[in-house]
Amino acid sequence: MIKLGKNIVEVTGLKKRYKDFEAVKGVDLQVEEGEIFGFLGPNGAGKSTTINMLSTIIKPSDGIAKINGYDNVKERDDVRASIGLIFQESTLDEKLTANENLMLHCKFYNVPKEKREDRIQEVLEIVDLSENRSKIVETFSGGMKRRLEIARGLLHYPRVLFLDEPTVGLDPQTRNHIWEYILKLKEKAGITIFLTTHYMDEAEICDRIAVMDGGKIIALDSPEQLKSDVGGDIIEIATTDNQQAKQKIEDTYQTTVNESSEGKLSFQVKEGSTFLVEFVKNFDIPITTVNLRRPTLNDVFLQLTGREIREETASKHERNKQSMRGGR
């Protein structure tokens, strides 16, 4: 199944149109074997749409995507056999046991009969669910269900695992666990992992990130590189009069100041620590808090688009989706 050549995913000019709306406006990228590649972007950026095209769920309107050397449209079934998929929404059969869900998957994907038992044990071990093998999935917690889905996605030994928002709607502790499993996967199975997220801390774990907004990739690099491209440090302040302060900083230092929802002003400077001393000394509007920090991926996004990714609203939105689904 393994085709040699270092790029396991190759995409050129990929587009998706829905009637008069273009959800993905031309995406180009290459992903190397064994890489963890992330799509980071706000709601509606086109992350799911892109991942759905790469995983053959929807047909691209234009452009070419190749996975494991196979064309996504012309050799769809070969692509499907080479990939594992974990969707943003759960796709387990909750009336069945974990074992039944896994066994059916083996049959759908033609995993040889004599290998099924070993594989099921193996993937359950990776996600720590061996004890729960014969329990009905309905009785699982959200995190257990997610882990079971990841295990199921691995059963047919995919070359590339696609994860659309793998940790959405989960508590921080469970999120960390899921990440441990994902990293373990990379080490143990050497598979390529392709994921989307709008959590900054998750994006940090990736080898490379494509920042997506409005259907386009607006930056693509390693998290470190992206952050150092911002240049310098970030100063965050709160004042008694943010409006006036914003105006003043922009006029004095010829820079753009962003105001966050929590009422903080942030802007970037070259030499943070030396700048800060002078700045506080000379600034005549009373400052209530001040903070100097290294840029985060949020700053990267802020600099590229002038907007924040808005983790809060995004996760709230997701939780709604989650609870609607929970109501079955």
Place this chain on the structure above:
Amino acid sequence: MEGIYAIWQRDIIKFFRDRARLIGSFAMPFMFLILFGSGMSGAMSSMIGGSNAAGPLADFDFVEFMFPGIIGMTVFNTAIFSALSVVQDKEFGYMREILVSPMSRTTIAIGKVLGGSTIAVIQGLMMLIFVPFIGVSISFMMVIKLIPVMFLVAFAISSIGLLIASSLKTSQGFQMVVQILIFPMLFLSGALFPLNGMPAWMDFIVKINPLTYSVDMFKKIILQPDQMAPALREAMGLDLSVFNHVITFSQEILVVVAISAVFVVLATLKFSRSEG
């Protein structure tokens, strides 16, 4: 091939796991047989045979008459509602797990139709539990004959169900369409009362109703009309004829096979084209 088996197997496992559905499936036939059947039997007998009937018409027993119809109704309801699982899989997301696998859409569609048909046969056979209470005599040979006929009927109706399910996105929508379809099909099939002396337009509906032929096959197996007095046979509406030609058992099989073939193809095409 294994894909078909897997899709089928999932439906069977879920059927036996769902106790409420299993028990609930007895409710409707039970009510029809006991409340409707026994309640109406006096009225029916006097309508057919006159209040103090003599001769062959005195043998008319309404509950016995209804029994093959009840089996038909059960097979029909179960088969058509089995396609509800297709809509539910879309709603609950499992359909994506199925659709993104390397299995072909035809495999999935056939697996679903076979799953629905099998469950319908099992439910139909479960109706035989009523036999001792209603005084029909059913031989082992009859049961052996019933099974393939039930399966054939169920296959046709499951295909119709899948065709409807592939065109709809919500369970509510599916249930509404099926309810609207079930009643005329059931009432104009001869399952619940003899269809004699109907207006021409109604008679036409009876003759294009696939259920008419299905129910008639069950009647031919269970009631054995060829051993009845002609007058009784006629009163019970057992001389189903098309264009003044009394239709035989083998011809009925052909009709249902043809209906199955048409609808399984239509359903598979529709299912293959529907967006996951």
